[in-house]
Amino acid sequence: MTCPLCHFSQTHFYHQDKRRRYQQCAQCQLVFVEPEFLPNAQQEKHEYDLHENHAEDEGYRRFLNKLAAPLNQVLQPNSNGLDFGCGPTPLLANMLSKSGGHSMHVFDPNYYPNRNVLAQQYDFISCSEAIEHFHTPYREWQIFLDCLKPGGWIGIMTKRVLSKEKFTNWHYKNDFTHVSFFSEATFRWLAERDNLSMTIVSNDVILLQKLA
Template sequence: MTLDCPLCQSTHVVDFEQDKRRRYFRCDPCSLVFADPASRLSPDEEKAHYDLHENSAEDEGYRQFLSRVAMPLSEKLGMTSQRGLDFGCGPGPVLASMLADKGHTMSIYDPYFSPDTTVLETQYDFVTCTEAIEHFYLPHKEWRQLLSLVKPGGWLAIMTKLVIDADAFKCWHYKNDPTHVSFFSRETFCFLADRDGLDVDFVGNDVILLRKKNE
């Protein structure tokens, strides 16, 4: 099978893992691990899976989870009110409301739950993308879109579980979600930061803060 990497579009792709659900590949240049495109859900199946999520603003555990990205991002942003976009906000834009509570002006976008594309026609001081990037079928396209939404000097804040190595991947619960198709690692984000001229800061195990350099 000949595949191009869906992130960097290299042809240097190798087999990585096979489980009872799917086959996975790894790109040599950018280290992205991705599921076999033939195993993707239909749009209706994917939407049905997302509808099972119950992420509420009243759920203190979920707010604590999102604080892992909200707190370090807020430290980077400082006290000045800034304009942000929560990309892939899901059915309940809890992170957007948390950041709005800190004085920032927030917009939201989600292809299923908040599909107003007019918010993608401007740039922002910061963009958040929490537990969404692993769902991207065409991450080369969506990554470029994310970068285009961030002003020079602005921040892109991502939350996603990171691939560690092949042994850990074999028993990794994160890959068992059928809507998770693109799996990033520290090496992947370092590749992207180096290629695209970004400063990268890894916060904990699953938060990545990238700053777009001033032009």
Template sequence: MLPDTCILCNSSDITHFYEDTSEHYASDYYQCQNCRLIFAPPKDRPDRNEEFARYETHENDPEDEGYRNFLSQLFDPLNNLLEPESYGLDFGSGPGPTLNIMFEEAGHQMRIYDSFYDDDPSVFEETYDFITATEVVEHLFNPGQELDRLWGCLRPGGYLGIMTKIAEDDIDFFADWHYRLDITHVTFYTKETFRWLADHWNASVDFPADRVIIFQKPE
């Protein structure tokens, strides 16, 4: 059964995109024809315990140079855009917060939020010069609500930096794509999706690297 509306843009123009007949956790995927988001339906989402068990296998360590290099894909282009001593939020900071430390080392002030590891909703009562979400948006069950909330916390001229692998709305690509095989990855964004978000927010958007997307809020 088709979902009623898209979980990002609320459009009812949704089609069945792909069926996985293997033993993978999710069997069906749908695509919104308005914003081009691809997503698994609620029946194929992990529950909170399953999500937490998967996140507990992550070995994120601020002292790990390999992990820092990975995060630098977003850190470097975003840091180059920031004014000195900017104020930022790392959304979805995970079990070993690291990106916030990198920005603090560069002279910025940071807060962090993670619904499993640092669930302090007071962060959403403040505004920020920049917000980061690295390897987070593919986990969101309600991306329209969550991303609009983050956008509302950005100051005029502020930046939202996202890291996620970008999907291609091609069946052969999607069928063999390892990124969707993580059971906690349930929401997949094409470049058209991010361009739709830019239009939705009246923002500019840049793609400085393969998996890096940076939006700027109008002044």
């Protein structure tokens, strides 16, 4: 089975629960759901429509600020940014626009599918709780690299795989729309391959900078 992130041909069985089987790549260490268990687009969209993340929800704002705050610390004011996978309410983009004066574009395959925004380069890309939904993370990761200016930043928020033992009882994998699970080792492998510096901010936030 081929890894959907790095296209390495050697993967191995990682875990099985009541609903799905998972593989792990021997090269980049990505843990991913086997293709036959991937949800279809209609199933995903129905699940996303059930999410109630409102702009006026202070708890949701605090959650998104876990990514917005460290991004603002490394960005120049009035930077040009892309929020990738923003969902139906582009609150993170609005927060970054207000807090840092950044000019924001948004993309989401379900809610903001205008691919014209992917034809330009940005000072930074934010991706909050979206990367774990990617069926073909190789494709989206390449978009990140292509859309990022030299010296630009990628800010990602996603829960990371810690160990095979902890994965067994990990609530994060129980969402059937979560299909790609990154670990620190996965991000380090990508950073080394793609000439990125990497900063671990917290258990679920990571910053990467495209070296000039």
